[in-house]
Amino acid sequence: MDTEHDSQGDQAAEPGVPQAVGFGEQGAQQRKAFFTHLPHPHIARRKKEGPVRRIDQMDRSGPFARLNSRVAIIITVAVGSMWCAYLFTLIALVSLPAALATRDKIVIISWIAQTFLQLVLLPIIIVGQNIQGAASDKRAQQTYDDAEAVLHEALQIQQHLTAQDAQLLAQGKRLEDIIAALQKAYPTITGGAAAATTD
Numbered sequence: 566m567d568t569e570h571d572s573q574g575d576q577a578a579e580p581g582v583p584q585a586v587g588f589g590e591q592g593a594q595q596r597k598a599f600f601t602h603l604p605h606p607h608i609a610r611r612k613k614e615g616p617v618r619r620i621d622q623m624d625r626s627g628p629f630a631r632l633n634s635r636v637a638i639i640i641t642v643a644v645g646s647m648w649c650a651y652l653f654t655l656i657a658l659v660s661l662p663a664a665l666a667t668r669d670k671i672v673i674i675s676w677i678a679q680t681f682l683q684l685v686l687l688p689i690i691i692v693g694q695n696i697q698g699a700a701s702d703k704r705a706q707q708t709y710d711d712a713e714a715v716l717h718e719a720l721q722i723q724q725h726l727t728a729q730d731a732q733l734l735a736q737g738k739r740l741e742d743i744i745a746a747l748q749k750a751y752p753t754i755t756g757g758a759a760a761a762t763t764d
Contacts, residue, residue, distance in 0.1 A: 608716065616702075616709035645691030653684035 625631050643649065657680050664676035 611709075611712075616705040641691060641695075644688050645695050646688060647692060650685055650688040650692070653688060654681075657681040657684045 625634070657676075660676060660680060664672050664680075667673070
C-alpha cells in the first residue's frame, strides 16, 4: 500500500486538471493550485487578426507592392462590371458588319470566338468571381462570429466552474474548521476513533 501511495504521489499533476483536495496543511497547499486555466494562444491571435478576407491577401510588403495591388484592384473593379460588359459588346458589334461582309466562315467564327466572346465574357466572369468572393467573405465572417459565440460560451462555462470551485473550496475549509474544532473539544473521542481506524 505504501509503495502504491508513493508511486501515485510521485506522479506530476497534469496542468489544467483539478486534483483531489485534502485537509490540513496539505489541503491548504492544494487549494492554491486547485485549477489553473490555460487559454489557448490561438484565442488571442484570432481575436487580433479577425476573419480572413480577400482584401487581407493584398501584398503590402513595400511601397511598389502596395501600388501594384491598388492598381490591380482598381482595374479589376472597373473591368469587372456589367457596364463594362455592355461597353465591350458595343465595341465588338462595330466589327460585326465587316466580318459578315466577307461571307467567310473562318472570319465569322474568329470574330465570334476571339472578338465577341473574349471581350464580353471577360467582365462577366470577373463579375461572377466578385459575387463568389463576396459570398466567401460573408461565410468567413459568419464562421468567425460563430466561433466567437462558442468561445464566449466556453468562457462563461469556465467562469461558472471557477465559481463552483470557490464554493467547494470554501466548504472544504469550513469542514476543516469543524473537524479541528471537534478534535479540540473532544480529543479523547477523536483520538480513540483515529486509533480504531488505524487498527
